[in-house]
Amino acid sequence: MGRAPCCDKANVKKGPWSPEEDDKLKSYIQEHGTGGNWITLPQKIGLKRCGKSCRLRWLNYLRPNIKHGGFTEEEDNIICSLYVTIGSRWSVIAGQLPGRTDNDIKNYWNTKLKKKLFGKHRKEQQLQARNKLLASANHESNGRRSENSSSNLISDQHILQPYCWPQNIHPSLTYTNQGSSFNDQDSIRKFLIKLGGRFSNEDDDYYPLHDGGVLSRQQVHEEQQANYISGCINSINNNQILQYFSQTQTNQYCVEGVAGQELVQGQGSFTETTTSSSNNNYYPQKLSGLEFIYGEEMDGTICGQSSNWGETDQSSSSMIYPSLVASNFQEEKPQECVFQELSTYPS
DNA sequence: AAGAACACCAACCGCAGAAGA
């Protein structure tokens, strides 16, 4: 059985709101509140609008103390930092910026901030990578002939400089493994707490579960990494990986956000995965909006999983991504293989 | 001056989770 529509779509007006409609909605809500039911609200005030549309209009535009445009540098920094940490959770990010709406921040990120931060940088990187590839190709054609050109291409690419996240996004957010870097979960948590303390109690070393239980930070850390890796390599189950964790040092190259996001990073460069919060699995998936870091032509292969992000031409991509190939795993020492790759990339 | 390309942003859509019957 399909879900009933929230409104009669034939009888609702779409498109831009008129000043009259704005006035009706604003004055009603200011006088009576929403009444806890957006669906019936438009009928009450005689608006031929969908309840969802009214809600959106109110939240994004009519609500008092809404700021539009004119983002400050400090706000830019906060948005960037949070995006790196928690991904595209615009409502959470908006919660840290009073007067800003998630829609506004989302638009701002997609249209301006992304380009501001990476546009020029990326072009330079791509040009550099392309030149090196050309030089490498010339060298090959003049000298030795490769038996397997594709594998050599990949290894050559690994020599190239990968995309680097700008170091000046936020003073407390760096990608080195030294000093006050953002290289562990505590740092991220402290940073988020500093921004507003919405995420957790500073003294809290335990993560609440839906069933009322708790997980220690270490347990969460291990489970997330295990889920992540098992998501990469389907043939290895979580328990095997957790077992590995219990026997070895935690991999220091996995940096987790509070909500299961991970930045798998190396020295001054990183690759990114995000997780599906909806089903509590920590499987990598597309992190929308960061293709510019990887390169537009990236084929969506994350740790050996292809996720059909779009058409690609791998040979033209200047993105260096640490590929954890499943077949490697299925051989003799699977766990060592993945951790070796993670911990040594990029060399 | 005109058309194309690009940028911006308000609004829509569909999905998932929460709440209630």
Added chain:
DNA sequence: GTCTTCTGCGGTTGGTGTTCT
């Protein structure tokens, strides 16, 4: 426990304005 309804969220679309050729 199941179904329905509502809310909130993030991704996407499409209209409009601006810049480029």
